[in-house]
Amino acid sequence: MSEDRENKGKREAGEEPAAEEFLKVFRRGVQFTEELLRENERLRVRLVRLEEEHRVLAQKRLGPDNYRQLLDQLQELDEQRNQLLERFRAVESENRDYLKRYEEMEQEYNRLANLYIASYQLHSSLDLREVVRVTFEIIVNLIGGEVFCLYVLDGNRLLPVRGEKCVIEQLSPLTMGRGVAGKAAQDGTPYVDSGNLAKAEGDKPRVCIPLAVAGETLGVICIFKFLEHKPCVTELDRELFGLLGLHSATAMAAARLHAEAGKIPHDAEGFRRMLASD
Amino acid sequence: MPESIRALVVEDSPTMRQLICFALRRIKGIEVVEADDGVDGLKKLANGPFHIIITDINMPVMDGLKLVSLVRSDDKWKEVPIVIITTEGAAEDRQRALSLGANAYITKPIQAPQVIACVKKLLNL
Numbered sequence: 001m002s003e004d005r006e007n008k009g010k011r012e013a014g015e016e017p018a019a020e021e022f023l024k025v026f027r028r029g030v031q032f033t034e035e036l037l038r039e040n041e042r043l044r045v046r047l048v049r050l051e052e053e054h055r056v057l058a059q060k061r062l063g064p065d066n067y068r069q070l071l072d073q074l075q076e077l078d079e080q081r082n083q084l085l086e087r088f089r090a091v092e093s094e095n096r097d098y099l100k101r102y103e104e105m106e107q108e109y110n111r112l113a114n115l116y117i118a119s120y121q122l123h124s125s126l127d128l129r130e131v132v133r134v135t136f137e138i139i140v141n142l143i144g145g146e147v148f149c150l151y152v153l154d155g156n157r158l159l160p161v162r163g164e165k166c167v168i169e170q171l172s173p174l175t176m177g178r179g180v181a182g183k184a185a186q187d188g189t190p191y192v193d194s195g196n197l198a199k200a201e202g203d204k205p206r207v208c209i210p211l212a213v214a215g216e217t218l219g220v221i222c223i224f225k226f227l228e229h230k231p232c233v234t235e236l237d238r239e240l241f242g243l244l245g246l247h248s249a250t251a252m253a254a255a256r257l258h259a260e261a262g263k264i265p266h267d268a269e270g271f272r273r274m275l276a277s278d
Numbered sequence: 279m280p281e282s283i284r285a286l287v288v289e290d291s292p293t294m295r296q297l298i299c300f301a302l303r304r305i306k307g308i309e310v311v312e313a314d315d316g317v318d319g320l321k322k323l324a325n326g327p328f329h330i331i332i333t334d335i336n337m338p339v340m341d342g343l344k345l346v347s348l349v350r351s352d353d354k355w356k357e358v359p360i361v362i363i364t365t366e367g368a369a370e371d372r373q374r375a376l377s378l379g380a381n382a383y384i385t386k387p388i389q390a391p392q393v394i395a396c397v398k399k400l401l402n403l
Contacts, residue, residue, distance in 0.1 A: 106391065109304075109390075110389060110390045110391065113297070113300045113301075113390060114297070117293060117296045117297050117300065118293070120296070121292060121293045121296065124292070134292075134293060137291050137292075137293045137294070138293060140386065140387070141291060141293055141294050141297070141386055141387055141388070142293070142297070142387050143387060144386070144387040227365060227386065227387070229385065230387070
């Protein structure tokens, strides 16, 4: 009885707690519904996106056949790559061989050119002075000799007759068969010292080139010192020693005979006789 | 560089001259003119054009140093590369030739590959 009276009192005072409470609940309901709608919208967008991604992935996805095909293709490409690498290596090796061969041919050409020039020049004159000059030129320019002397056989002795950067009067005569020079002259084999050829050691020859024609000794060239940058001899030098030993001797002998004869005989009959005399 | 290259070789020694010419003729499209000494070299030079000059230093009549100096004093030949042939011991002559305007030097005993490499370098071949 007393409660009814109290509520009646509140109503009279304008207070309506139940309505307010209802409104609050209602507003929360509205808010919740709006949130649900937004969430729904968000999920729908997400769904559309997922569907799109799925569609793209489905397009890309390969079946077992496609996968095998790709593997085969990959293997084929790998084989091609290996073949190309192999071919490349073969071509590279061929190139190296060609380069080596080219260098060898170049060396051979230079060797032949030097030998050709030396023999061409030696036989280009019948004048003894010219032959000796060419011989000396070859020793200086092609071999690299700096100090040397030409000895000519006289009886059993080898006498100095012409020198380059040395005074022949100061050089002693040599004896056939004695010392490195005498032995080289007697044996007909060039002598090459094993030491540094660019350093002079008094009158000790560093190289001796015997001059002989038709097995007959004409003399010997002794090189006492080589140019500063020429400490040793090369294979080409050794060939030039051999060439000088024969061709220089032949040219010198021909020049001497020509000087004694005074002229080159121009009679066909004499030529024929000499050809037939064998 | 023109297709045809003309080289002047000034050297009194026939052996050396032949060796240098042999080497030069291995360069494609080269024409080699030979001269016995400096004076002969100048005469041949007058019948140019020449793209390179290779000269010895010690020569009769006119040596290589005089030739280098005369060539360099002529506007017409100022730019022509000059190679001198010397011995390793003749450092003074070599320096003198280089200071007079020579571009390079080759030392005796010369080898064909040396000559070819030097000329190709100077002519950018």
